[in-house]
Amino acid sequence: MRVYYRPIPSADPARPPEAVTLAGxxxxxxxxxxxRRGAPAEVLPVSDVPQKALEPLLAPRMPLAGLRLDRPSVMGILNVTPDSFSDGGVHAERMIALTRAAEMASEVEIVDIGGESTRPGADEVPVAxxxxxxxxxxxDMRAAHLDVPISIDTRKAAVARAALAAGATMVNDVSGLGFDPAMAPLLAETGAPLCLMHSIATPATMQVDPRYDxxxxxxxxxxxxxxxxxxxAGIDRSRIVVDPGIGFGKTVDHNLALLARLSLFHGLGCAVxxxxxxxxxxxxxxRANRTEERLPGSVAAALAAVGQGVQIVRVHDTTATVQALRLFRAATGGVQPEEDR
Known part of the structure; x- marks a missing residue:
């Protein structure tokens, strides 16, 4: 029976001498x-973890796409689509998108641009x-000298290639390389970092009765x-970020189960x-039916993730999240971080 070891993380200033640092x-x-599958969970001291299982939990994550991974980073969402679930149509006009990109570039560590909605039930958008x-x-962002890494949110290699040529830094593939067989060779060729997200089926069908053991x-x-x-395929693990895919082929209970134990994914040896x-x-x-009412809950989820050592949080509400993270880091460290002064 396979055994999994999930670190139980803390950011408390009272660190015991036997504690070890999570992912640097x-x-x-x-x-x-x-x-273990089919068995009750057990809590053990870190000294009982086999060295092979402990190594990926301890190894520092190297900088990726211009991001330091020894502190939390915010990825700002810029959907240039007419139909995304939360902000569809808001940034579809080119100058409005550039204005929002400039605002985010002054706050966040990376901007994620998407041109195809992946909301439940969404249809595929043609490559062109x-x-x-x-x-x-x-x-436009590069012409305006916005010095911020850019992630292209796409499942398609042709879109990723065009975006990288235009100035994108990283590829965020919600299909986890499962949609376009040309995507992995492209990333191996270009050396661009990759975010691998978990999903089942396609956006059009992923929420039709998703089930897991x-x-x-x-x-x-x-x-x-x-x-x-x-x-x-030739993509080094140090260039890979993993994303458990909250809301992609998952029920509310599935999402909450993943959020409660996010720190397990550090065992993959990648940034999360x-x-x-x-x-x-x-x-x-x-109890917020409208997406624009979900800011407090979104910030709470981001802070819960950072409390489990998640290195990157992808958010719409960048200003609020950046402020919350500054307070989180100051409150847990007992001092304002130097870079936030």
């Missing part, structure tokens, strides 16, 4: 949760149309397989990204 970041842990939506905005371990195993496939901003489960749990 701001959290430490001195206990783990041992998980997706390129026409995204690449001019990326080119154990959502936490099933998603972990699926991402582990996608990371291995990426490495086999969480994209929970404004999603439906926040509305259900927080």
């Amino acid at each position: 970041g701001w959290c430490w842990f001195d206990r783990v949760e041992r998980l 149309e997706e390129i026409e939506r995204t690449c001019p905005v990326i080119a 154990n959502v936490l371990l099933d998603v972990y195993d699926a991402l582990e397989a996608r990371v291995a496939a990426a490495e086999a 990204l969480l994209g929970a901003s404004r999603k439906r489960f926040i509305g259900v749990v927080g």
